[in-house]
Amino acid sequence: MLELAVLGLLHESPLHGYELRQRLKATLGTFRAFSYGSLYPTLRRMRDAGWIAEDEGNAEVVADAPALTGRRGKVVYKLTAEGKEKLTELLAEAGPSAWEDETFGVHFAFFAQTDPEVRVRILEGRRSRLEERREGVRATLARTRARLDSYTLQLQEHGLESVDREVRWLTELIETERSKAPARRTPSRPKTARS
């Protein structure tokens, strides 16, 4: 969700749309771009919801250009108290919504602001989500393999390897995360064998 990303970014410092977009690119990299076609409407929505406020102050810049049709100046946004609250709430979210394809990366990008326990739960959730998908695809593939041409097959196998790779990455991250944290009475099973 773009909202979390905007909240997370604005938590560091007030920004205007264009900067927000640059920061989004710098923060999410290959993972996601977020076009203006998403950004501006989202900003509007968030402002209407009261999570962010437009920080006027560059109004003088406008002064020298009088009655120009829709003269627009920079619009700087900053977090409101409700916005901070919402951010905290979203950051604490560790359920399914946080391990979806599109969402996970955003949550991960703001892990520095996330509670360590929540981090592990998101990581594990994401991993099982991926493992489920992998098994589903593997099952289907086993059933239909014979009927598929070589290109389709290669696509499937490449995809499966990609998923595998991400699972391995997540496993590493989980281990690092666990070793960083003082071995708190682990509520989840220490070494869940194969899933």
Added chain:
Amino acid sequence: MLELAVLGLLHESPLHGYELRQRLKATLGTFRAFSYGSLYPTLRRMRDAGWIAEDEGNAEVVADAPALTGRRGKVVYKLTAEGKEKLTELLAEAGPSAWEDETFGVHFAFFAQTDPEVRVRILEGRRSRLEERREGVRATLARTRARLDSYTLQLQEHGLESVDREVRWLTELIETERSKAPARRTPSRPKTARS
């Protein structure tokens, strides 16, 4: 685009929505799912455009259940002549639209039905698209690296590696493709499949 996938699948045999969805899963695997929320509206659109036709014939099944509200039977779709034409047209598409993230996989899945020269051009286009993105992200990363926390950094680097991996995959495929084809000379005029 879902349309290409549907056309490609129906080219093999007539199918109804549910089967189409199963085939979609079996064909695209991890790459994409395509929910019913996309499928049915698309089917409607394609029918209205005249690319596919509803193959009635299971109407008798309905007979024994008289005035049931919205009694629905299977709706089998098959390709029309225009649909076949459209499929040929889409399969010949080798321009930017074919190397987009969401589109590429669908094109690839139907490579068996695609002209060998077009295959190579799609593969190469996809690869440069990915390389461009990678360089862009690398540049941004070099500029901002110092300011990023370790999680953001890890996300970026994982993403970069994924892109790298796909580039390598594509390179292999291109080589295989070239060695399969009798080393034809530089394609007669790029035809620049703009659009």
Added chain:
DNA sequence: ACCGCGATGTATCGCCGCGATACATCGAGC
């Protein structure tokens, strides 16, 4: 003999995000 459940099957709704496009300002370099 009955029931429930999961697979089969069609369909819609609201939301989100994308790419394209338009418009406007500004500094740098030719």
Added chain:
DNA sequence: GCTCGATGTATCGCGGCGATACATCGCGGT
């Protein structure tokens, strides 16, 4: 003096998604 690319705000249509609703069918369990 001019164009060009970066900075900047904004909208539009559309394609896809997840959730949801509804209906039928065959199977296994009790």
